[in-house]
Amino acid sequence: MTATVALVDDDRNILTSLSVYLQAEGFLTRVYSDGETALKALTADPPDLAVFDIKMPRLDGLELLRRLREKSRLPVIFLTSKDDELDEAQGLAAGADDYIAKPFSPRLVAARIRAILRRVELTQPGGEAHADAAAPLARGRLTMDPARHRTTWGGEPVTLTVTEFLILETLAQRPGIVRTRNQLMDAAYSDDIYVDDRTIDSHIKRLRRKFRAVDPRFDAIETLYGAGYRFSDE
Incomplete structure (x- = not known):
């Protein structure tokens, strides 16, 4: 089954380029330019994984994840500022599964998505958890x-x-x-x-x-x- 990935970032250039790359890699993508819109959509119709920017207006990525974690264990990757250890620590404490520092390679994002989805698959009934x-x-x-x-x-x-x-x-x-x-x-x-x-x-x-x-x-x-x-x- 094709995995669906939600991308949340107020930088439309990042949204467009990353979405195009992930689609070429075989993923379905949904894009959101602000946290408030994303929260409603991710709650109503969860994707398989989401990629959040931390620094966004209206509702930043940290608050978006905190609110989402009240209702969902959706796997999440944070995009953080380069070498910003505070962002990384706060993101993991809030329940993120991984983080990637900007600037990033789209190939690296795709690789991290696959790794996380693989681990999610191992925990599902019928998966390979006993291998x-x-x-x-x-x-x-x-x-x-x-x-x-x-x-x-x-x-x-x-x-x-x-x-x-x-x-x-x-x-x-x-x-x-x-x-x-x-x-x-x-x-x-x-x-x-x-x-x-x-x-x-x-x-x-x-x-x-x-x-x-x-x-x-x-x-x-x-x-x-x-x-x-x-x-x-x-």
């Missing part, structure tokens, strides 16, 4: 449930984006084994998406910060300079 690839993972104090996109540390929940989840899952699958940045890129991004080393380093930094908010002594993600990263479950 080995989706089996829960336990490493020391860490538990990860790919089918439900849930992560805990010492029993405390840790909210991760899809990209962060995939990177951590790759590290935790084989504790003690060093993963290069290229290997982590391959795990988190589609083959046609290019990211540089600093992008992976930024994700690792955010992962550490999120786990240290739960456990200030968290040191399970180790850096091996010149080699990459590894996970320690000791």
